[in-house]
Amino acid sequence: MNKPSVTIIILSFLLSLPSGEMAGMISGESPLGFEPRQSNFQDYFKSFEYHGDVDGSVLLQSDVPPQFNGIATFFRRNFKYPEDAWKAERLRAITVDCVIRKDGTVTGIECPKIKHPALFNEVKRVVEKMRWVPATHGGEKVNVYKSFYVDLNPGTSGGSTVPYGLEKAEKQGRKSAASLKRCKGADEISSFDENVAALRKGAELFPEYAYISQPYVRLLSALGDKAGAVAMSDSCLRGYNKFRYVQGKPDVRPPHNDYSGRTEISLALMNLIQRKYLDGESENAFDDVCDLINRRVVDGDLYNQAVDYSVSIKKIERMERDLVMEYSNGVANIDRNTPLWEKVSREYSINELSYSLRYWAKRGQINNAQIEQLTALIDQEYDYMTKGKGVSNADKINLFGVRALAIWLQSGEEAMRSYISEIKGGEASNKLVKYLEKLEKRYDENKPLFIDREKVIESLACLMPPKGADDTAAKAFYDRRHAAEYVFPLRWLMK
Secondary structure, eight states: OOOOOHHHHHHHHHTTSOHHHHHHHHTTOOTTOEEESSSSHHHHHHEEEESSSOSSEEESOOSBOOBOSOHHHHHHHHOOOOHHHHHHTOOOEEEEEEEEOTTSOEEEEEOTTOOOHHHHHHHHHHHHHOOOBOEEETTEEEEEEEEEEEEOOOSEETTEEOOTTOHHHHHHHHHHHHHHHHOSSTTSOTTHHHHHHHHHHHHHHOTTOHHHHHHHHHHHHHTTOHHHHHHHHHHHHHHHHTTTOOTTSSSOOOOOTTOOHHHHHHHHHHHHHHHHHHTSOOHHHHHHHHHHHHHHHHHOOOSOOOOOHHHHHHHHHHHHHHHHHHHHTTOOOOOTTSHHHHHHHHHSOHHHHHHHHHHHHHTTSSOHHHHHHHHHHHHHHHHHHHTTBTOOOHHHHHHHHHHHHHHHHHHOHHHHHHHHHHHHTTTBOHHHHHHHHHHHHHHHHTHHHHSSHHHHHHHHHOSSOOTTOOHHHHHHHHHHHHHHHHHSOHHHHHO
């Protein structure tokens, strides 16, 4: 569907102004190069003298608008996104303003959102190739202003949307990642350098696509470029997380089919692993992993899905009625054991409750004392849930195993044992307790492989044994990785 033109909106606003004031605002200032043919606004609104290669006036409206069937298909076949422009702007959709001539050709092309000249030139090249069914007015063909919207994504490739013209780079990067993950060293496959180049290109173009960028991160570590691995890991995490959070919204995620809670945590965990391998500062990376795990334990948002804003908003409004109306009726002593709190905490996300406090207070529906009381309840509920209260879902249980690994990576076995003991000694569900007992048993069975923590970190940080590793060292490298995957839910996390 075409989006409404900003130009048309401005013109509608100008229609309400006095003629003198209006004329002063519009004379010679149009970003399209249009100027009014006459001072009377009604005539101005109908047509312009276009200072370009157009024969006659340009209408803003016509009896029959210009037609072009299959704009998306046309762009898919003709548009090639310039790589430098994609790296610089990453625009996935644009609006094209132009003039459709009487013969169906296009001129006067402008794209307000585009800043990179290479991208504008490519859009201009493609649009100028279009041949429209011209507009008609009073039964005659006319020149007419047109604004139309173009989505520059052709659909999905490998689970992610890839802009027109960059599909080949994404595909080659994905294939190279698969090939390099299977090889045991740089000398195992004759096309090693070609695969590295294709993977590098794919990762630089699509750092948010974990199936390409993460193998590249681990390859850089294996090749000895630890700093480069950390930089790419940071880039990947930043690129991915921008799809997840919406400031000021009650935990409502924008519709984005590529999102996966597990992938988000795996990227944060890999960032921690790379920073530990670099021997750099890792405290912030560790905190990020733990924070993400806590959020997903509380809200269970671990899967690929697009969220419908309207459904989420209705859910928030229903929650507001459930709680706020009770406060309005004088029930001010809600605690963890009241039916009302049990209902609300069971049906709604703790994050939704927390974000809604500011909203309720702004509307004057609850006072400061009630805010303080409800905030304390929310914080308490959040704390209990992150310590395993009522957790029986297998995916949420696995998150406790991921956190145990993060703690082990950051601080070692003693800290991990302390964490597990704390969870087992609290309100954790029986299923979670049994899971953690099994994790400890598996750890004990493989303990000799975990003695050298730095070597385990190396096996997780690197895609293959580092350069120069002999057969014995390579075997030990993979034994440590397999032990980590056996004890901790790494394979589940990377799915």
